[in-house]
Amino acid sequence: MAGNQAVASDKGLGLVVLFTLVAVAAAGVTFVSPGTETAAWGFAAAMVAGVLGVGATHLYWN
Numbered sequence: 001m002a003g004n005q006a007v008a009s010d011k012g013l014g015l016v017v018l019f020t021l022v023a024v025a026a027a028g029v030t031f032v033s034p035g036t037e038t039a040a041w042g043f044a045a046a047m048v049a050g051v052l053g054v055g056a057t058h059l060y061w062n
Contacts (some may be wrong), residue, residue, distance in 0.1 A: 012057060015056035018053075019052045022045070026044075026045035
C-alpha cells in the first residue's frame with residue numbers, strides 16, 4: 001500500500017510559461033497598432049492571459 005506520496009508535476013510551470021508567452025505576444029499586438037480596436041483586443045488578451053497565468057500558478061504550484 002502506498003502511503004502519502006507527493007507527486008511533482010510541471011503542469012503549473014508549463015501553463016505559466018504558455019500564458020506568459022501569449023501575454024507578451026498580445027502586448028506586442030497592442031504596441032504595433034496603437035490607438036486602434038486591434039490594440040484594445042491585444043490589451044484584453046494580454047490581461048486575460050496574465051490572469052490565467054497567475055491562476056495557474058496558484059492552482060498547480062506546490
